[in-house]
Amino acid sequence: MTGMARERRMAEIFVEVADSLVEDFDVIDLLHRLSERCVELLDVSAAGILLANAQGELRIIAASDERTRLLELFALQHDQGPCVECYRTGAARTNIELTRPEPADGRPHFAARARETGYVNTHALPLRLRSRVIGALNLFQTAPHRLGDDDIALAQALADVATIAVLQQRTLEQSQVENSQLEAALTSRVLVEQAKGVLAERWNTSVDDAFAAFRSYARARHLRLSELAARIVSGDFDTADIPVPATVSPEDRRG
Template sequence: MTREERLLAAVIDAVDTLVDDFDLIDFLHMLCDRCLELLDVSAVGVMIEDPGGRLQLIAASDEHTRLLELFALQHDEGPCVECHRSGAARLNIDLTSPVETSPFPVFAARARKAGFVVSHALPMRLREAVIGALNLFDTRPQNLSPADARVAQALADVATIAILQHRTLAHANQQRAQMHAALTSRILIEQAKGVLAERWNTGVDDAFDALRRHARSHQLGLTQLCRQLVDGQLDSEAIARP
């Protein structure tokens, strides 16, 4: 398989995330694998921000890289952290250079101890939204070629679009589920109001007030109470009449 075919396969994998059983961790581990296949680097890590905007390590190509990335998060420094903050790529960072690593000396020392001498960080962003960073490491003192840099950013962009699209679908599904639950609750409440109104020979407003008072005094959800009444699990005589 040519490099172009493997890159196309990576894009197809990303598009395939638009399904209900999307597994974020598995997808990002696959992204690490694709980077190792397509790019001339030694290791890969992926960080994604959580709902609070804090970076979290989600995937890494090996244990040494995973521990290094966790170290970066614990000390809040490193190319990946800076890349996420600025939204700008940081390429060809010489981890043996005191000048280039002056913003993150502790991280650089830990990276060298892990055997890495060069690092790259690319933003996972779509327009103004930066959701994480793709981090590349090399044990060899060589720069990332311009072609590899473009491929790496393309992979990061495709992954970002897939993740954001899935979040949109998940949010839409959640809203639909909430609406369905609300409609179901509304039907149960109307049924319960009708049951009480008929049994008490009273208006539905009085029946509804009685249901609400009973639910509050017994620390029950209104929908739960109405379901019990409609299903016959609760005798209407247990509810105080208005």
């Protein structure tokens, strides 16, 4: 992407996000889109957004894709990894070379898993509003190319947008409201994970394909992902209404 095309795309993305920040917007879907935009705009292969729960433990809330190994890598950071350090200190951790022995100190399992998954560099940017940090944006690269200052600044801007989306532009003084919003977002993610599993099992397909079909159906009908997921998990929705992914053959479909 040329410099001018990239700047134009950046403007379009920030307008897209601003248009999404309306009353009663779907925060889970917006965070997934922000993760995908990180991969589109930055020289990275994967992105994920992690939020801290009431106990201060990081949990994955959205990712640029839903590959199981990638999600496991994000999930591993509840107790170790750059995102944990970023969340605890409020400072960005960028251009960490996972192939060097140094990063293994204090996070051996994370570094080893990242290398196994094919990543050589990682970055963590804080989700921060004023002095409060609520999570982190995690970026991974499969090529040994350092992100420059401009890319890091853009990544932080996207992380700031994610923060605003989660807090729904509330002030940090409203701590009870803020904690409620964080817990609601994390609960929504759990419901979406369960619905993905139901659909993947029912269609005998990958969770990636199941999530894509689920998300496409919800968007087309202006449904919140969490609300549709809750109906699927409770059995209060006929999943036959969702178009089966083209990758699933009729004989593989399960009733």
